[in-house]
Amino acid sequence: MSRGQEIVNNPFLNKGTAFTEEERKTLNLQGMLPPRVQTLEEQTARVYKEYLTKSNDLEKRVYLMSIFNENRVLFYATFAEHVSEFMPIVYDPTIADSIENYSRMYVNPQNAAFLSINQDDKETIRQSLINAAEGRNIKLLVVTDGEGILGIGDWGTQGIDIPVGKLMVYSAAAGIDPSEVLPVVIDAGTTRKELLEDPLYLGLDQERDYSEKYYDFVDKFVTEAEDLFPNLYLHFEDFGRANAANILDKYKDKYLVFNDDIQGTGIIVLAGVLGGLNISGEKMVDQKYLCFGAGTAGVGIAQRVAEEMVQSGLSEEEAKKRFYMVDKQGLLFDDMPDLTPGQKEFARSRSEFANSEDLTDLLSVVKAVHPTIMVGTSTVHGAFTEDVIKEMAAHTERPIVMPISNPTKLTEATAADVIKWSDGRALVATGIPSAPVEYNGVTYEIGQANNALVYPGIGLGAIAATATKLSDKMISAAAHSLGGIVDPNQPGAAILPPVDQLTEFSQTVANSVAQTAVDEGITRETITDVKAAVEAEKWYPVYKEVK
Numbered sequence: 001m002s003r004g005q006e007i008v009n010n011p012f013l014n015k016g017t018a019f020t021e022e023e024r025k026t027l028n029l030q031g032m033l034p035p036r037v038q039t040l041e042e043q044t045a046r047v048y049k050e051y052l053t054k055s056n057d058l059e060k061r062v063y064l065m066s067i068f069n070e071n072r073v074l075f076y077a078t079f080a081e082h083v084s085e086f087m088p089i090v091y092d093p094t095i096a097d098s099i100e101n102y103s104r105m106y107v108n109p110q111n112a113a114f115l116s117i118n119q120d121d122k123e124t125i126r127q128s129l130i131n132a133a134e135g136r137n138i139k140l141l142v143v144t145d146g147e148g149i150l151g152i153g154d155w156g157t158q159g160i161d162i163p164v165g166k167l168m169v170y171s172a173a174a175g176i177d178p179s180e181v182l183p184v185v186i187d188a189g190t191t192r193k194e195l196l197e198d199p200l201y202l203g204l205d206q207e208r209d210y211s212e213k214y215y216d217f218v219d220k221f222v223t224e225a226e227d228l229f230p231n232l233y234l235h236f237e238d239f240g241r242a243n244a245a246n247i248l249d250k251y252k253d254k255y256l257v258f259n260d261d262i263q264g265t266g267i268i269v270l271a272g273v274l275g276g277l278n279i280s281g282e283k284m285v286d287q288k289y290l291c292f293g294a295g296t297a298g299v300g301i302a303q304r305v306a307e308e309m310v311q312s313g314l315s316e317e318e319a320k321k322r323f324y325m326v327d328k329q330g331l332l333f334d335d336m337p338d339l340t341p342g343q344k345e346f347a348r349s350r351s352e353f354a355n356s357e358d359l360t361d362l363l364s365v366v367k368a369v370h371p372t373i374m375v376g377t378s379t380v381h382g383a384f385t386e387d388v389i390k391e392m393a394a395h396t397e398r399p400i401v402m403p404i405s406n407p408t409k410l411t412e413a414t415a416a417d418v419i420k421w422s423d424g425r426a427l428v429a430t431g432i433p434s435a436p437v438e439y440n441g442v443t444y445e446i447g448q449a450n451n452a453l454v455y456p457g458i459g460l461g462a463i464a465a466t467a468t469k470l471s472d473k474m475i476s477a478a479a480h481s482l483g484g485i486v487d488p489n490q491p492g493a494a495i496l497p498p499v500d501q502l503t504e505f506s507q508t509v510a511n512s513v514a515q516t517a518v519d520e521g522i523t524r525e526t527i528t529d530v531k532a533a534v535e536a537e538k539w540y541p542v543y544k545e546v547k
C-alpha cells in the first residue's frame, strides 16, 4: 500500500477532508480526496448535521461508528460537542441493540482483539494481542467474555461492542488517548441457543466452557497482556456472575486491574447515596439498605456501601446488619443452598424474623424491613411497583431509590413513577439517562447512576499516577470526589452530577484517585505535581502533524 493509502486508511492518522494542500502534497494524497479542504469545525458540523437526519438511535449509532472507523479525531471532536446527547447513542442503552445485532451488522473489527478459547496456547494469545495493537503503546485494555452483557445476558463474541463502547467513553470523558487502548473479547462459547443456531453468528459455534480450561485461558491472557504492555490498566467488563468476582480477587493485589461492574458500580452508587444523604441531612450509619438482585453489581455495591459505613464508625458486623439482599429466592437467608460467596457475606438469619418463610417477594421484604435505600440490579423490569415504593416511602422521609438495571427494557422503574408514587420525596437516580421530571411544580433533575460517570476518571487517575494497583482508598476517594458538585439546597436537585459535565468531573475523579495513590506510595514513578501528571496524560481531539 502506498504511504498515502496507509494514512487515509488509518483511523488514528486520517484527517479526511481536513488534510491541507501542503499535507496532500507531501504525503502523496493528491487526487485521493475531494478538493475542498475543511477545518475540524466544519467537519464536526457536517457530521452532526448528517447525524440528525438518521431516523432512529441504532442508525445514529451506526453512522457515528462509521466516523469512528475512519477518523478518531473527528469522532471524538464531534462527541465532545454533544456529550450528553451522544452518550445514550454510542453507549448504553443503544449499545444493547448494537450487540444484539452485531453479526448481522458487522462491517469492521474496530481495532479489537478477538481471542478464541480453542486457541489457548500462550503464543497465539500473545500474537493476537500484538496484531491488534499494531505497535501502539497500549495503556488501557477493556476485556469481556461476553457472558453477562449489561442485563441482556450471554452474547458471546458479539459482546465486543461493550469494550469498544466503554473505551469510547474513556476517551470522551477522561481524554484517554484512543490510540493507547485495546478492546478485547474472549470467546469461550455461548449459552445462547439462538446464536448457535444463527448461520450469521460470528462467534464460536460451541457451548460456553465452564471447565478449568476457561480459568487457564484467562490466566494466560492476563499474564501475556501484562507482560506485553508493562504499564497496563486492565479493566474487566460484563463477565458472568460465577466468574467476575473470582477473576478480580485473583489479580487485584498483583496487577493494576479493575472490575467495572463490581467496583465502578459500587463507587457510583455510593456517590449517589452520599449525594442523597447530603440533601436529606441524614447519616450513613442510620441507613437500612435493600439490594434487589444480588449478583455481580448488587454485591459489589453492597460491599462498597458497607465499607463506607465501617469508615463512618460502625464495626463490620454492625454494618452488615444494615443490609438486606433480595434475589430470586426472596430475602437471602444463611441456611439457603446455592448462595454465592458474596451473597453469603450479607445473608440474614431466619431467627430475626417471625415470618421468614413469607419473605419471598420484594413487597413483603420491604414491609418487614423498612429500608431507607433500595437499589435495583435484578434485570426485572417494573419490579419497583407502586405498592413497593409507597410501602417504602411510608416509613422513611426521603427514600433513596436507584433502579439501575440496563438497558431500558430491564429497568426496575422509571424516575417519573418513583417520584410520583413517593409524592416527590424519593431521591432517585437511574442507570440509563432520564429526562427531568415535573411533579407538583418542582423540576426534579435525575442523576445517572451508571459506572460511566466514574470509571473514566479512575482509569485516568491511576494511569497518570503510574499506580501499581487500585487500592480500596483510591476507590473510596473516587466516590467521595463527586460530592459537592451538586447543590443540595436546590429543590429537585439530582443526587449525582449531570452527564453534560462528564469531562469536568472525570478530571476531578482522576485528580483525587491519583493523589490517593501518591499519598499511599503505590506508584511506580515519583509524582510531585499530581494535577500536572493528570493533565500530561490527557489527549485532546485535535489534528496533529502526520509525518
Ligand SMILES: NC(=O)c1ccc[n+]([C@@H]2O[C@H](COP(=O)([O-])OP(=O)(O)OC[C@H]3O[C@@H](n4cnc5c(N)ncnc54)[C@H](O)[C@@H]3O)[C@@H](O)[C@H]2O)c1
Residues within 6 Å of the ligand: 148, 149, 150, 151, 152, 240, 241, 260, 261, 265, 268, 292, 293, 294, 295, 296, 297, 298, 326, 327, 328, 329, 376, 377, 378, 379, 380, 404, 405, 406, 407, 410, 430, 431, 432, 449, 450, 451, 452
Ligand atoms: N448502572 C450501572 O452502572 C450498572 C452497572 C452494572 C450492572 N448494571 C445492571 O445491573 C443488572 C445486573 O447486572 P449484574 O452484572 O449484576 O448481573 P448478575 O447476573 O450478576 O446479577 C443479576 C442478579 O439478579 C438476580 N435476579 C434475577 N431475577 C430476579 C428476580 N426475579 N428477583 C430478584 N433477583 C433476580 C439474579 O439471580 C442475579 O443474582 C444488569 O441489568 C446491568 O445492566 C448496571
Ligand SMILES: O=C(O)C[C@H](O)C(=O)O
Residues within 6 Å of the ligand: 092, 149, 150, 151, 238, 260, 261, 405, 406, 450, 451, 452
Ligand atoms: O454498561 C453500562 O451501562 C453499565 C454497566 O456496566 C452494565 O453492565 O450495565
Ligand SMILES: [Mn+2]
Residues within 6 Å of the ligand: 150, 237, 238, 260, 261
Ligand atoms: Mn457492565
